[in-house]
Amino acid sequence: MPKQAARGERGNPPATLAGMSRRPRLLFTALALTALLWLLFATAERALALAQRFLALPAWLQWTLGGVLALFAAAGLMVLWWLLRPRRRRPIPAPDRGSLELRIDRLRERGADTGALASELGELDRRRASTRIYIALFGEISTGKSSLIRALAPHAQVASDARGGTTREVDHYDGSLPDGRTLVLADVPGSREAGGETREILAREEALRAHAVVYLCAGDLNRSQADEMHWLADFGKPLLLVLNKADQWTSTEREQLLARLRQHSRGIASAVLAISAGGSERYQRQLADGSTESVERLRKPAVEPLLQALDRLVASGAEGLEDLREHSVLAGLHERTGMLETQTRADEAQRIVRKYARRAIVGALAAIAPGSDLVIQGVLAAGLTRALAELYGVKVSDVQIEDFVQQARLTVRTGSSIVLAVAGNALKAFPGLGTLGGGVLHAFAYALIFDSMGQALAASLAERHTLDQHDAGARLKELLADTGSTRLRQLASQTMEAVREHDRVE
Helix, strand or coil, rough: HHHHHHHHHCCCCCHCCCCCCCHHHHHHHHHHHHHHHHHHHHHHHHHHHHHHHHHHCHHHHHHHHHHHHHHHHHHHHHHHHHHHHCCCCCCCCCCCHHHHHHHHHHHHHCCCCCCHHHHHHHHHHHHHCCCCCEEEEEECCCCHHHHHHHCCCCCCCCCCCCCCCCCCCEEEEEECCCCEEEEEEECCCCEECCCCCHHHHHHHHHHCCCCHHHHHHHCCCCCHHHHHHHHHHHHHCCCCCCCCCCCCCCCCHHHHHHHHHHHHHCCCCEEEEEEEEEEEEEEEEEECCCEEEEEEEECCCCCCHHHHHHHHHHCHHHHHHHHHHHHHHHHHHHHHHHHHHHHHHEEEHHHHHHHHHHHHHHHHHCCCCCCCCCCCCCHHHHHHHHHHHHHCCCCCCHHHHHHHHHHHEEEEEEEHHHHHHHHHHHHHCCCCCCCHHHHHHHHHHHHHHHHHHHHHHHHHHHCCCCHHHHHHHHHHHHCCCCCCCHHHHHHHHHHHHHHHHHHCCC
């Protein structure tokens, strides 16, 4: 009986649960509707009462209150519109030409390779002097950029390949608008190509050099394409979003795609349109004997909407678009110069750390134990701190330097056993070093200490732009316990070079 009862209960749970859950739902719905009706009636009653009191006021007071209420309503609508209106993207700020050239000159004096930056400034001047309008065709691979070049510049020789990503460098072709004006069309490498990061950088740089960009797509935008368009908009580039291969869609599908593209590019693209760049297509043809053959045929291009949009976009000529083009080029150069400055500063920091680590090795050859005589090495630690702070443009006082050195000394003493263990294991890992005496062990330990302190301080200064003792101290602890073989091998090599030089002197 219990088993039968259990089977019976399991056989009808839906009906039972449905009967139990429907009633509370109906009850809650009825209560909610009742509360809503009561609220509506109360609001209407209050509004009628206020209207009666308003009508009972003198005429001059009615006009006064009505004007005040109208002003408040207008102000509220304006605030609502300001909050909900689509925001125009503000272009990335660009430095003036003089300050940018000064930064490049300083980098060149510090030994950095600034040839590419100087060439970019030269190209900026050359294109301004030519007064020709440059249009970059931008987009992912296999969206039909090369076919569009053929349609816009019929006499251009464009390489054809069945594989994706056929454009390997930036090529320029002369095209023309319906009114006869000449355009320089830049065919750039497609983005999102496996292993094509270098060519993608070329494409972005050329897009910044152009007066306007035609962004080509073959369907709805994916995340990376949307990011690319936003990146171009951040530099203030005049942009046309073009749906290619439009003849492959029905009119309904095409309109739906265009509607989605307009939504993606609101506030970014000057126009969104559909074209067919032509090109070739393959299809299977049925023969009389029942067999099939593969046939390739050319599709007729239909690019008139693009030509009309380009005509409107460049109506002001190269002179009217030159300010925007120069802004985008200088903004791009500002970013590239900043990256080179960061890299150059990091390379200089490494040289400073290596120099002080070598000095610490030489000074530690007579040390008893790593950390026990850091007072002797305190001058070097203070010099390392001061040199790195000066490199990163951080003003520090002698008190701050002393406090940081004291904290580093405490950290090293606390972790001296870890330092010795790491140093000993590192030396054993390299043939010929593990059998050397304790002097080499101590020297290597000091190399590890000063390299870790320098690396930690440089990273903290670069990120925080101030001498943050707690952050640098935390980084120091991590680096002291780091057993990465590459770093330890470099420190071991540096230690042995210093030891051999020290032995030769003695």
